[in-house]
Amino acid sequence: MNNLLPNQLTTQNMGQRRMAKALSKAELVEAIAAESSVNKAEIEKVLSGFTTATTKLLAAGNxxxxxxxxxxxxxxxxxxxxxxxxxxxxxxxxxxxxxxxxxxxxxxxxxxx
CATH class of the missing domain: 4.10.520.10 (IHF-like DNA-binding proteins)
Known part of the structure; x- marks a missing residue:
């Protein structure tokens, strides 16, 4: 499969462009742990807290x-x-x-x- 640039896409070769795969939560936790001195369990707690707090704040219109x-x-x-x-x-x-x-x-x- 070719890695096509956006300006090279046509309707015929659209499916050939490789899209970047999103990191899973576990992979994100691993990457953050590698960049910091925080353990994975704490990082997971912070990510869960961020998700919960952000969801509640957005639902409230903030x-x-x-x-x-x-x-x-x-x-x-x-x-x-x-x-x-x-x-x-x-x-x-x-x-x-x-x-x-x-x-x-x-x-x-x-x-x-």
Whole structure:
């Protein structure tokens, strides 16, 4: 399989592009442990606490910023009509919240250097 650049993708070779595999939680814990002096059990507790706290804060309408990495926030989406792709039927979708995650400039700069 070829590792194609984005501007080389066509509808014929779209499936040939290799996507980076996301780390599992265990792999992330291992990577953090290798970069710090904190043991894996403590790292897992912190990650679980971060996940729980971030979820609760976002559900309450707060934004969460992880300095140097990303900002998590919710945005209100108004009620709207949407088309069901399979049937073409138009249905009413109630108002809801959309999650937005933005990479901060420090992360963007680090990735692009």
């Amino acid at each position: 934004a969460v910023s992880l300095p140097g990495l990303a900002k998590f926030e919710t945005r209100d989406r108004p009620a709207r009509q949407v088309r069901v792709p399979g049937s073409g039927k138009v249905i009413d979708k109630p108002a809801d919240k959309a999650l937005k995650i933005s990479a901060l400039s420090a992360l963007k700069d680090a990735v692009n250097t």
